[in-house]
Amino acid sequence: MKYICSVCRYVYDEEKEGTPFSELPESWVCPLCGAARSAFVPEEGEERPAPAVKPAAAPVHEGDEEMKELSFGALAALCSNLARGCEKQYKAEESALFLKLAEYFTAASPAPARAGLEELDGLFSADLAAGYPALRTAADEEGDRGTARICVWGEKVTAILHTLMQRYKREGDAFLRDTRIWVCSICGFVYVGDRPPALCPVCKVPAWKLEEVEGRASK
Amino acid sequence: MKMLAVRNLRLCTKDCLCLYVCPTGATDTEDSIIDLSKCIGCGMCADACPSKAISMVPEEYPPQQKKAEHVLTPSHTLANNKAKAEGMARLLAREAESGELYRLLKAVERSLRLVNEDLLRESGYMLPQSANTHELLASWVQEPPAPDFPVEAAKKLLELLPCNEPLEKKMHKYRCTVCGYIHEAEELPPDFSCPVCRQPASAFERIE
């Protein structure tokens, strides 16, 4: 029996590996992209990757209510993205101005009322359980393939972030000690390991597009 | 469509063919940026460049794809959630006790910003020259979102970026208070009279 990673398509072949998939420890993660064991689906029933989070279990946070207005935090991302757009068009001055607006919105964005690793992971769970399914349904109804792509990439990256938070909860600093952390500068995929994968498992850009996260600057 | 040449400075080796082939000398500049006031868009340089460092781009970009309202609502909900998570990760990173947790949270913060940028790009803000972007900037100039908002930056952007599609007209509905007839227009002209009951413009009220 073969199991396939719904994030990066890595194939776990029970025959070759010797260990039945069901006997892998809870802490086992995809050797290629770090996705949780629950992100794997049996090769046949491959169409429907089991959602990593059961909708009922997702805690409700105040950020979940429908909102048409963009928050300052979202406007920051909107502006930093337009800065990139200008940069791609070789418009340096415009890019710098959009970055200035982005920095303003980032700084002016109010601090969250409650903050904790649990709360943070709760937001990922909520997006996986409700946010992405709602957006995907709307995109499919409109035949909006650009938005459908967002759902595919964003959902995978969010699943990875969720897995990392779970792992940190279980293993603490240990799995990060003496190794490096990489972020794909295109899709946001996060990878823990000494060397980044040859291709980003989510968006398929080459390794040099994955950037290492620097440690805290020592005082 | 009028085209212009732009050069990717990272790919350019700064030493060769485009300098020879350009009929107007637009490629030969002290800062290596092609002089757009000279460029006539002939494309010779892009064809000649051995490093594929020159692209031909339209002077005016085409309008972007319109986004359906009912895609935008879940998209904005998700964007706000991502922003909230990003803010939380930033705060937690600052407070993190170990270097490991700090790096993890910084990675999460950066990842969330990238995911959100992608999401918002797809929600109607792909192009800096779009009507959406223009309207947003104009609304900030007119009514700054906060007292300390850098209005000049938004103003300057409006000057620098040409808008590549007609701005949507703001339509309003006016109702005749006498007969209930509804007239749709940007503005109700002062000499307007109700086509049904002949009342003057003063008998109308704006309902939307």
Ligand code: SF4
């Ligand atoms: S497109 Fe023609 S005019 Fe413009 S820079 Fe290239 S060679 Fe010169």
Ligand code: SF4
């Ligand atoms: S031909 Fe290409 S590589 Fe050579 S100087 Fe011009 S842009 Fe640079």
Ligand SMILES: [Fe+2]
């Ligand atoms: Fe990627």
